[in-house]
Amino acid sequence: MRPDTVVPSAVPAVEPITPPATPPHDETVPHTHPEPGVDPHPPLARAGRALRVGIGGPVGSGKTALVAALCRAFADELRLGVVTNDIYTTEDADFLRRAGVLDPARIRAVETGCCPHTAIRDDIGANLDAVDELAEAVGPLDLVLVESGGDNLTATFSRGLVDRQIFVVDVAGGDKVPRKGGPGVTAADLLVINKTDLAPMVGADLAVMDRDARARRGDLPTLFLSIVGDPTATRVADWIRHELAHHAALHPLAVPVGPT
Amino acid sequence: MATPSLLLLLADGRFPAGAHAHSGGLEAAVAAGRVTDLATLEAFLAGRLATAGLVGAAFAAAAHRAAVPETVGRADALARLDAELDARTAAPALRAVSRRQGRALLRAGRAIWPDAAFADLPATPTGAHQPLVLGLLCAAAGLSRLETATIAAYGTLTGAASAGVRLLGLDPYRVQALLVGLADACDGTAADAARAADDPPERLPAAAAPLADIHAEIHATWEVRLFAS
Ligand SMILES: Nc1nc2c(ncn2[C@@H]2O[C@H](COP(=O)(O)OP(=O)(O)OP(=O)(O)O)[C@@H](O)[C@H]2O)c(=O)[nH]1
Ligand SMILES: [Mg+2]
Numbered sequence: 248m249r250p251d252t253v254v255p256s257a258v259p260a261v262e263p264i265t266p267p268a269t270p271p272h273d274e275t276v277p278h279t280h281p282e283p284g285v286d287p288h289p290p291l292a293r294a295g296r297a298l299r300v301g302i303g304g305p306v307g308s309g310k311t312a313l314v315a316a317l318c319r320a321f322a323d324e325l326r327l328g329v330v331t332n333d334i335y336t337t338e339d340a341d342f343l344r345r346a347g348v349l350d351p352a353r354i355r356a357v358e359t360g361c362c363p364h365t366a367i368r369d370d371i372g373a374n375l376d377a378v379d380e381l382a383e384a385v386g387p388l389d390l391v392l393v394e395s396g397g398d399n400l401t402a403t404f405s406r407g408l409v410d411r412q413i414f415v416v417d418v419a420g421g422d423k424v425p426r427k428g429g430p431g432v433t434a435a436d437l438l439v440i441n442k443t444d445l446a447p448m449v450g451a452d453l454a455v456m457d458r459d460a461r462a463r464r465g466d467l468p469t470l471f472l473s474i475v476g477d478p479t480a481t482r483v484a485d486w487i488r489h490e491l492a493h494h495a496a497l498h499p500l501a502v503p504v505g506p507t
Numbered sequence: 508m509a510t511p512s513l514l515l516l517l518a519d520g521r522f523p524a525g526a527h528a529h530s531g532g533l534e535a536a537v538a539a540g541r542v543t544d545l546a547t548l549e550a551f552l553a554g555r556l557a558t559a560g561l562v563g564a565a566f567a568a569a570a571h572r573a574a575v576p577e578t579v580g581r582a583d584a585l586a587r588l589d590a591e592l593d594a595r596t597a598a599p600a601l602r603a604v605s606r607r608q609g610r611a612l613l614r615a616g617r618a619i620w621p622d623a624a625f626a627d628l629p630a631t632p633t634g635a636h637q638p639l640v641l642g643l644l645c646a647a648a649g650l651s652r653l654e655t656a657t658i659a660a661y662g663t664l665t666g667a668a669s670a671g672v673r674l675l676g677l678d679p680y681r682v683q684a685l686l687v688g689l690a691d692a693c694d695g696t697a698a699d700a701a702r703a704a705d706d707p708p709e710r711l712p713a714a715a716a717p718l719a720d721i722h723a724e725i726h727a728t729w730e731v732r733l734f735a736s
Contacts, residue, residue, distance in 0.1 A: 335731045358735035360528030361673050370523040372611035 294495040297328065297388040299378065300487060301367065301404035303431055304415035305424075306397030309441040309474055311339045313415055314392050316480035317487065318348035325389040325491075328381040329354045330374060332366050334396040352385055363396025371408040390491065400429030411490050413483070417442040418451035425459035425469075433463045437470065437486055444473040513648045518658045520665055525611035529604065530670035530734035531555060531663060535722035537674050545678075548671045549685050552664055556689065556696050558716040563638045564659040564700030565712045566592050570642025571655040572704050574624050582627040584708075585639055589629045591708040592636045598720035600727040603633065604736040610634035616644040623647030652704060657697040664693060670734060 302310050314329055321327050329349060331339040333356060340356035343349060355377040359366040366373055378391055393409055395402060404412045414435035416424045419442055425432055432438060440456055453471060460469040470482050520526055533551065536542045542551045566588055573584040596602045613634065617625060624643055628635040638659055645655035668686055672679050703712055723736060 335733055358528055358732075360530070360670075360734045362527050365527045369521065370525060370527055372523060372525050372614045373528060373607075375614060376607075376610055 293389065293500050294491070295498040295500050297326075297378075297382070297391045298411070298487075298491050298494040299391045299393060299409045300490070301393045301395065301409035301412040302415060303367070303395040303398065303402055303404060303412060303435070304439075305399065305417075305420060308397070308415045308417040308420065309439075309472075310394050310397070310415050311342055312474045313413070313439065313441070313472075313480055313483065314339075314394050315343060315346050315348045316474050316478055317392060317484055318343070320479040320481070320484035321390065321487075322348070326385075326387065327353060328378070328385065328388045328391040330357060330377045330381070330391065330393045331355070332357045332359050332363050332374065332394060332396045334359060334361065334363050339394060350385075353381065355381055359396055363398050364402040367393070367395045367402070367404045367408060369405070371405050374408050390487065400424070400427060400431055403430045403434065410494060411436040411487075413437045413439055415439045415441055418446045418453070418456070419449050421449075422451040422453075422456045423459075425456050425463055428463050432460070435467070436490070437468050437483070438464060439470050439472050439483060441472045441474060443471050444475050514650055514654050514658070517645060517648060517650070518661055520662075520669065522615065523611075524615050525608055526662065526666050528735045529608070529666055530674065530736065531559070531667035532719045532722055532726075532736065533667045533670045534674060534732060534734045534736075535726035536719075537671075538726075539722060542671070543675070545681055545685060548668070548675070548677065548682070549689070552667060552685070552689060553692065554716060555663055555667060555719075556660060556692055558714040558719070560660045560663040560693075561696050561700055561712050561714050562592070562595055563663060564656040564697055565703045566636065566638035567642040567645070567659040568652050568656040568701045568704035569708065569711060570639040571646045571650075571652045572642075574643050574646035581624060582629070585627055585635070586629040587708045588639055588711075589631065589636055591711060592638065595711075595713050595715065596636075597715065597717070598723045600723045600736065601720065602636075604723075605636045605638075606631070606634040607735075608637040609640045612637055612640045612644060616640060616647070620644065620647040653697060653701040656700040656704075657694065660693050660697045660700065664689060674733065 302313060304310055318327060318329070327349060329343060331343070331354070333339050337356035340354050343354050344351040357366060357373045357377050374393060381391065382388055393404070395404065412435045414431035416432070418440060438460055440460070443453060446453055457469070468486065470486065472480060472483060474480060516522065532555070533542060536551055542548050569588055570585060573581050573588070593602060596605060613625060616623060628639060628643070641659055642655055645658060664686060668682050671677055672682050700712070726732065726736065
């Protein structure tokens with residue numbers, strides 16, 4: 248068994264999370280269908296291990312901005328950790344630390360040696376180490392966001408590393424990107440088309456992007472986003488809440504063995 | 508009996524043990540202007556083989572020896588090897604790299620050979636040195652001591668060579684030809700290392716390259732780098 252999949256043997260001794268005041272029951276948010284018999288909308292349940300969400304996409308599409316937005320969104324709600332994969336540096340991790348959206352101890356940077364896609368797909372050990380180290384350093388986590396280095400349209404995460412993946416493209420890359428497809432666009436659990444505020448300036452047709460995304464992705468959800476306009480990425484955060492509920496149902500907290 | 512396929516599998520740069528993120532000191536040597544072309548890359552690789560290559564292969568072979576046959580006192584033997592290899596790795600940055608690579612290899616090894624003797628590795632908080640893990644992994648795969656040393660020596664060459672292709676834009680065919688030219692030296696180093704593993708830990712090879720140690724320390728402080736080491 249991989250060490251990272253070991254279910255904790257006891258309930259972690261930390262403050263329970265107070266569910267958000269207004270539970271996120273926005274049914275307009277597209278989300279994966281629940282397992283039969285599972286209500287995905289009760290207050291967020293704790294899972295036996297953190298949900299790991301990969302955030303990939305081309306250079307500069309807004310992956311770090313999305314991570315920062317989600318940190319803001321979940322600040323008082325989830326025990327969060329972030330792993331960044333930069334091509335050259337620890338730039339993204341440094342940005343997040345400077346932005347003050349998350350305790351720096353909850354951010355780890357993995358160096359990828361010219362090959363960001365290798366570190367998230369073919370040879371995931373350094374990322375799994377980073378996830379383990381986060382839990383060792385700050386205690387159990389509910390959600391770990393793994394940002395990939397900016398890469399091309401073929402870069403996707405291994406299922407051995409993440410449970411869900413979000414692929415982030417932006418309108419400034421051209422409204423042809425969804426049509427071009429590639430495994431990130433076609434198969435990611437959520438496609439985010441970011442920087443919609445720039446669409447008029449770059450002449451991107453959002454309707455075309457929406458149509459092409461639907462054609463490529465079938466039933467898989469796509470969300471349009473402007474982080475400039477929505478600094479907590481509300482609908483992406485809601486999608487993650489739904490996925491967390493499914494994850495908690497699949498990975499229940501181990502019940503401590505009490506005296507009989 | 509091991510199959511040749513298992514030898515190839517463990518020597519393959521695509522084996523998921525984190526090697527892709529490391530240049531074996533080449534990135535720092537390139538930045539220092541010491542490696543600029545095929546000829547200087549060849550000299551770098553030959554030097555690396557004779558130092559880090561020999562030492563790493565000898566410790567991998569010694570760990571393999573401790574693993575088979577079912578040795579009593581294996582944990583003690585491995586702990587001594589770990590301490591001896593620490594003493595041979597002067598640069599703290601390189602110690603950290605070796606242990607990080609050991610962790611990566613251990614993660615792969617545990618997933619693939621869950622019954623191997625990994626529990627006998629010293630319980631250092633940052634992991635055991637990579638050659639020790641490699642020795643146990645190769646033993647679990649049924650490889651011989653010489654094959655184990657060959658994988659270790661070969662790995663010190665190929666990682667740096669492929670980093671050379673990426674960092675200097677060298678012709679990949681000519682870099683492979685250069686590796687062909689170094690094959691005899693690599694086999695010779697592996698044979699020396701496998702023989703040396705008969706000696707007690709304190710007598711194992713201690714070849715060092717002070718400039719590589721200094722470069723590694725400087726490299727670790729760079730703000731922008733392509734490779735982790
Ligand atoms: N106008 C606009 N700019 C945005 C939006 N989201 C991000 N940006 C900007 O786009 C630039 C790149 O954003 P990052 O979050 O660094 O992108 P990234 O995908 O993490 O980039 P790499 O990690 O380098 O691949 C930054 O200057 C952001 O401020 C948005 O919704 N609208
Ligand atoms: Mg980024």
